[in-house]
Amino acid sequence: MKILAAIKQVPARDSQLRVNDSGTWIEEPDTSEINEPDAYALEEALQLREKAGGEVVALCAGPESASQTIREALAKGADRAIHIEDDDLGRFDSLGIARILAAAAATEQPDLILTGLQSDDLGFGQTGVILAELLGMAHATIIMKVEPRGTGIRVKRELEDGWFQNTDLPLPAVLTIQSGINKLRYATLMGIKKAKLKEVRKLTASGLGVAVEPSVRLERVFMPQRTKQTRMIEGSVRDQAAALVEALRHEVRVL
Amino acid sequence: MSTLVILEQIYGGWHRMSWEALAAAQQMDGPVWAAVAGGANVNTLAADLAGKRLDRAWAVSHQLLTAYTADGYTAALAELIRREQPDLVLLPHTYQVRDFAPKLAARLGRTLVSDVVRIRRDDQGLVFTRQLFQGKLNADYRAVGPGPHFASIQAGACRADQVQAGTAAVEAFTPELDASMIRAAPQDPFREAQRAVDLTAAELIVSVGRGIKEQENIALVQDLAEALGAEFAASRPICDAGWLPMERQVGSSGQTVSPKVYFAVGISGAIQHLVGMKGSKCVVAINKDPNAPIFEIADYGVAADLFEFVPELTEQIRKLRG
Ligand SMILES: Cc1cc2nc3c(=O)[nH]c(=O)nc-3n(C[C@H](O)[C@H](O)[C@H](O)COP(=O)(O)OP(=O)(O)OC[C@H]3O[C@@H](n4cnc5c(N)ncnc54)[C@H](O)[C@@H]3O)c2cc1C
Numbered sequence A: 001m002k003i004l005a006a007i008k009q010v011p012a013r014d015s016q017l018r019v020n021d022s023g024t025w026i027e028e029p030d031t032s033e034i035n036e037p038d039a040y041a042l043e044e045a046l047q048l049r050e051k052a053g054g055e056v057v058a059l060c061a062g063p064e065s066a067s068q069t070i071r072e073a074l075a076k077g078a079d080r081a082i083h084i085e086d087d088d089l090g091r092f093d094s095l096g097i098a099r100i101l102a103a104a105a106a107t108e109q110p111d112l113i114l115t116g117l118q119s120d121d122l123g124f125g126q127t128g129v130i131l132a133e134l135l136g137m138a139h140a141t142i143i144m145k146v147e148p149r150g151t152g153i154r155v156k157r158e159l160e161d162g163w164f165q166n167t168d169l170p171l172p173a174v175l176t177i178q179s180g181i182n183k184l185r186y187a188t189l190m191g192i193k194k195a196k197l198k199e200v201r202k203l204t205a206s207g208l209g210v211a212v213e214p215s216v217r218l219e220r221v222f223m224p225q226r227t228k229q230t231r232m233i234e235g236s237v238r239d240q241a242a243a244l245v246e247a248l249r250h251e252v253r254v255l
Numbered sequence B: 001m002s003t004l005v006i007l008e009q010i011y012g013g014w015h016r017m018s019w020e021a022l023a024a025a026q027q028m029d030g031p032v033w034a035a036v037a038g039g040a041n042v043n044t045l046a047a048d049l050a051g052k053r054l055d056r057a058w059a060v061s062h063q064l065l066t067a068y069t070a071d072g073y074t075a076a077l078a079e080l081i082r083r084e085q086p087d088l089v090l091l092p093h094t095y096q097v098r099d100f101a102p103k104l105a106a107r108l109g110r111t112l113v114s115d116v117v118r119i120r121r122d123d124q125g126l127v128f129t130r131q132l133f134q135g136k137l138n139a140d141y142r143a144v145g146p147g148p149h150f151a152s153i154q155a156g157a158c159r160a161d162q163v164q165a166g167t168a169a170v171e172a173f174t175p176e177l178d179a180s181m182i183r184a185a186p187q188d189p190f191r192e193a194q195r196a197v198d199l200t201a202a203e204l205i206v207s208v209g210r211g212i213k214e215q216e217n218i219a220l221v222q223d224l225a226e227a228l229g230a231e232f233a234a235s236r237p238i239c240d241a242g243w244l245p246m247e248r249q250v251g252s253s254g255q256t257v258s259p260k261v262y263f264a265v266g267i268s269g270a271i272q273h274l275v276g277m278k279g280s281k282c283v284v285a286i287n288k289d290p291n292a293p294i295f296e297i298a299d300y301g302v303a304a305d306l307f308e309f310v311p312e313l314t315e316q317i318r319k320l321r322g
């Protein structure tokens, strides 16, 4: 089975985010990492390859600096990678990003494409679903289990409020993977060494023939406003605790 | 400007977020239209729409829509939208909408603006506000080019009790579907083994998030729960890591709780967590990042390192209780 794993590099989770001067995006973060659900998607791809054979290709659109995340994916065991290098993906909307990824994926004819269910930065939760539409593939979202079954696959979808659903899909298909589906592996020293020799194919949006024609445009980024009157308790840790205990006793009356 | 809201039926009833999306649609000026898709039962359900302020309403019904599939819903709704040409299409941001709406918009060559918290219109057109970075920042997205524009509305962004009553005639719409269009074969939804822990009745809940860093540290927060006589719960990453069982997870894929007091310890406040605990009478947030989104909905906020603050709080509570 040939599997593409879409991985995106995002600012590290604990980064201090600062809106840039023009209010159009954030300042370059100090550290970046793989988007969390994408780590699970890559792991699932590697486990499927271990079970059913085949190849895992990591697919990433992002700036030069995303090579870091691509190398980590190769070190964990992806066979090779495609890097659509672009410093300003923000000029595309979610359909535009999906068009770029779809154009690159089309050259590979994969049996399965795994994406994360949502990116930590933009949080569209859409890219995998649009990819499926553009490539004419079946899809399923928020996946907690993947089992090859005959010529297709059976997946377990997470629904709301603790419900699940099994669904059978023909291949080729796109799945959006939920965090927690598997246990992530660490890269081994051997893996890190081998990664250096693996192929990373570089492509560009314009080379893939994808034009910029958004139907929505990010106009302004800003800090959210508090909707509730939050009482921030200040002082030393001891004073803060004492003040909170007071409030819990006399205002909330639960102590 | 016409707005079409696509309502969701689930397990034969209405998804509660459908009404929030309808309220959002009714706040737009211009005609408001509604559609709901499903099998034969949808006609009975759609009768409920007759009492709402709607200019037009459709029961989109077909035997092939009896079980939800992205293929079926996309084809059926694309046909309705092509025929009626609304300027704006609104949907509730549910798991089902996540599954088909991006596909529906893409089929019509458009982009869905997902998980929107606010919509406004200025002289240049529509502006959608949505969150970035799991609620740490907000962003305005401007619709460009011709409609229809698509947006899904975040849980809780609008109030279902603000839906305006009125009258509507519900029309039948029978899409042209063929069994060969539908590739997925979904089975009946199920729940995992019965939940041993019921957090929904708890008066006090102490909930721990990824700020706890290591499994060994969990005991620190558990001590606080014990001192308070509170139930112990967690955000998703804690359960994903296997540090606590899934049945203690609060949020859109876990339990929905409404205790007297909810202590969020080292939890950032992503919407999928908030929807599970926003109904709490009082929220106490403990987080070292003073800008963490959890403080936007907290009643009491403590911006501190939990490793220093929590043991101190536990000790003071123990002293008080003797
Ligand atoms: C479809 C879907 C369904 C989901 N369902 C759920 C769900 O049911 N429940 C759920 O919880 N999530 C759910 N999520 C995940 C959700 O989006 C968030 O990723 C998750 O809630 C984040 O958990 P967290 O706040 O514990 O972790 P993080 O977001 O990593 O936050 C950790 C917080 O700890 C703080 N911190 C770090 N160190 C310290 C310290 N020393 N002292 C004090 N504070 C500290 C940080 O400032 C940060 O705010 C879902 C996501 C999706 C896409």
Ligand SMILES: Nc1ncnc2c1ncn2[C@@H]1O[C@H](COP(=O)(O)O)[C@@H](O)[C@H]1O
Pocket: A006, A007, A008, A009, A035, A037, A038, A041, A059, A060, A061, A062, A089, A094, A097, A114, A115, A116, A117, A118, A119, A120, A122, A123, A124, A125, A126, A127, A128
């Ligand atoms: N620039 C990108 N490069 C590679 N994969 C991406 C990119 N953007 C989005 N994806 C994939 O699509 C998923 C959903 O992203 P989003 O639709 O932005 O929430 C992510 O988890 C990734 O797997």
